[in-house]
Amino acid sequence: xxxxxxxxxxxxxxxxxxxxxxxxxxxxxxxxxxxxxxxxxxxxxxxxxxxxxxxxxxxxxxxxxxxxxxxxxxxxxxxxxxxxxxxxxxxxxxxxxxxxxxxxx
Amino acid sequence: xxxxxxxxxxxxxxxxxxxxxxxxxxxxxxxxxxxxxxxxxxxxxxxxxxxxxxxxxxxxxxxxxxxxxxxxxxxxxxxxxxxxxxxxxxxxxxxxxxxxxxxxxxxxxxxxxxxxxxxxxxxxxxxxxxxxxxxxxxxxxxxxxxxxxxxxxxxxxxxx
Numbered sequence: 001x002x003x004x005x006x007x008x009x010x011x012x013x014x015x016x017x018x019x020x021x022x023x024x025x026x027x028x029x030x031x032x033x034x035x036x037x038x039x040x041x042x043x044x045x046x047x048x049x050x051x052x053x054x055x056x057x058x059x060x061x062x063x064x065x066x067x068x069x070x071x072x073x074x075x076x077x078x079x080x081x082x083x084x085x086x087x088x089x090x091x092x093x094x095x096x097x098x099x100x101x102x103x104x105x
Numbered sequence: 106x107x108x109x110x111x112x113x114x115x116x117x118x119x120x121x122x123x124x125x126x127x128x129x130x131x132x133x134x135x136x137x138x139x140x141x142x143x144x145x146x147x148x149x150x151x152x153x154x155x156x157x158x159x160x161x162x163x164x165x166x167x168x169x170x171x172x173x174x175x176x177x178x179x180x181x182x183x184x185x186x187x188x189x190x191x192x193x194x195x196x197x198x199x200x201x202x203x204x205x206x207x208x209x210x211x212x213x214x215x216x217x218x219x220x221x222x223x224x225x226x227x228x229x230x231x232x233x234x235x236x237x238x239x240x241x242x243x244x245x246x247x248x249x250x251x252x253x254x255x256x257x258x259x260x261x262x263x264x265x
Binding site: 026067 | 188191206209222223229233
């Protein structure tokens with residue numbers, strides 16, 4: 001089971017800035033375990049961020065994205081209290097969705 | 106009594122019609138025509154070198170553009186496992202922004218799309234196996250533009 005993402009969304013002058021820190025090992029499939037065996041590739045492949053049900057960012061990731069993926073982006077709109085929802089899918093089919101409320105910056 | 110019923114019906118029709126159309130347009134992508142991520146491109150994400158990655162993405166001769174794309178990366182990466190990358194583009198009608206790491210075992214790091222109302226800007230973190238160019242590739246109005254910057258890596262971050 002995956003761990004929750006940290007989502008911070010703050011609105012200022014009509015623009016909401018969203019910072020996301022996902023919890024995921026993002027294994028490239030090239031790392032060797034302590035006993036010498038290759039750790040299989042395991043990484044987030046798709047991310048979607050929504051503001052009140054409307055998509056505000058879509059991303060596709062490959063193995064070169066760092067462990068515990070970080071994203072920062074901004075969109076016009078949003079008000080304190082409104083929900084930001086972020087969901088991801090990984091190459092094993094695992095999924096996760098977390099949400100946070102926008103705060104006034 | 107008739108007036109009451111008619112009013113309720115009118116409200117219901119109005120609300121239903123409004124939401125229905127919005128949902129329909131949204132689903133059809135008509136709110137922002139042409140902007141949608143294609144399915145996760147396994148060939149592109151498995152590409153072992155820049156040419157392979159670009160070819161898999163259908164990129165033909167990207168134009169170097171340092172004016173309308175800003176790529177911010179550290180000159181020297183303290184930790185190759187976590188290299189911050191920021192891409193901003195002021196090109197109109199941006200369809201997609203991609204980040205590639207030239208000498209990584211998996212060159213294509215990420216693709217992003219920005220729906221209407223979202224700034225064409227993103228910051229993320231990539232792994233780098235060795236000193237090489239980080240490339241920001243922007244697709245706008247059907248054409249590709251790129252900018253590259255070298256990042257020196259002292260301790261590689263791709264594993265092994």
